[in-house]
Amino acid sequence: MSPWRLPLVGNAWHLLVHPLTFLRQQRELGDIVEFRHGNRRVYFVNDPVLAHEVLTGQRANFPKGGPVINAARALGRNGLSTTTDESLHHRQRRLMQPLFHHSRFPAYIAAMRETVEEITSSWREGEKVRIDSVAYQISSAVLSRCLFSGKLGSNATRDFMTLYPSVVGGIGRRATLPMPWLHRLPTAANRRYTRDLATIHRVTDQLIADHAAGDETYDDILSALLEARDDDTGKTMSESQVHDEVVTLISAASETTAQTLSWALRVLAKDTELDRRVAAELQGVLANRAPRHQDLQELPLLSAVVSETLRLYPPLWLVSRYVPNETELGGVLLRAGSEVYISAFANHHDAELFPSPEVFDVTRWLPGAPTPGRGAYIPFGMGTRKCIGNEFALAELMTTLAIFLQRWRLSPQHGGRLSKPKVAFTYGTGPFTLVASQRRSGPPEH
DSSP: OOSOOBTTTBTHHHHHHSHHHHHHHHHHTOSEEEEEETTEEEEEEOOHHHHHIIIIITGGGSOBOSHHHHHHHHHHTTSTTTOOOHHHHHHHHHHHGGGGOGGGHHHHHHHHHHHHHHHHTTOOTTOEEEHHHHHHHHHHHHHHHHHHOTHHHHHHHHHHHHHHHHHHHHHHHHHHSOOHHHHTSOOHHHHHHHHHHHHHHHHHHHHHHHHHHOSSOOOSHHHHHHHOBOTTTOOBOOHHHHHHHHHHHHHHHHHHHHHHHHHHHHHHHHOHHHHHHHHHHHHHHHTTBOOOGGGGGGOHHHHHHHHHHHHHSOSSOOEEEEEOSOEEETTEEEOTTEEEEEOHHHHHTOTTTSSSTTSOOGGGSSTTOOOOOTTTOOTTOOGGGSOTTHHHHHHHHHHHHHHHHHHEEEEEOTTOOOOOOEESSSEEOOSOEEEEEEOTTOSOBO
16 A cells, blocks of 8 residues: 555645656555555556556456546547547547558658758757747647648647647646546636637537538548548448547647657757767768658667657656456456556666666667567557557657758757656656757758
């Protein structure tokens, strides 16, 4: 049993105020640690093999649920990543999998290249760049191009991203502080959360309606969602389901990709030698040419930078599952009605799984390095609930970094301090600024 409980809220206050410290403390207490989240019984599963068992081997005994998912469902509703209906999830994953087939990636990567080059084309030598803002701008613009055929969805996507921070903050508070009455109080934060959440859903409905009513034919993800048919029934998705999948794709892809891109650029800004090595690899493979899909597998060092960023700074640091029936796991009897927490952050920072875990070490991921054991490395989850867009996200991260690093060296401001990490629903950098200086190799060519 975890100590440090408080009346009424149990250990929830510690999870809200000092989440990463609390995760480390739980790990020191054993493979499975029971604690209280308000009046709910929760088990931290700290052993990666047992985590793998929860998410894959015994997944039927641990359906998706718990406060993290319940809070997120206000935004994603019955979308692929937030639905608690397993049969619906199976059907939707089957319908949406073709959207992430490798045959579509050349077009996606072309859209990524165009987006990054447009956004960075106005940069000048010595310009101070708010990296966290630029990362969100890139991820949202890429989604606009791939999901909504660019201009069609640019205004709606911009509205979505403007409103998204307050909604994510509200979801984080509701996930970690289990006091529903507190979130119904007429505070400014609660009113803004309710207003912005409603606006996101309204903007999404209007966007889908405009898309469906248009005369043009678009080769984008939204068109594919509207046209997808179930092989068993021949039916298309309902309007509500399309809505939920659009919101899910925007929120999941933009948030996690932007956070990881920010972290990677922050690391490279501080590590000048690693930055030089990555730039040299890019020059050797691309020779000032913009990356194409087939180039990405020829960039092992850049790939290792992305993998190590996701290890040290996993954007989705906590997942939850529900225990509907009494279930044994690792010799411990988990009570019916309880919940299970698994933390990618805690796994990724375990010295037994990753020696010197606080050190950014790309050699962990270079060719010939040992593969992490089951459940040790889970930035995108695992099993049937693993993020469907993980390869899209990796391609976007590598493409964006390749274009950035061929042309620009990003450095910390003289005398400036980088912000403290921000832990909410995701694990982010917080706002920070870097100074851009041009590399001698010049801009990438098409």
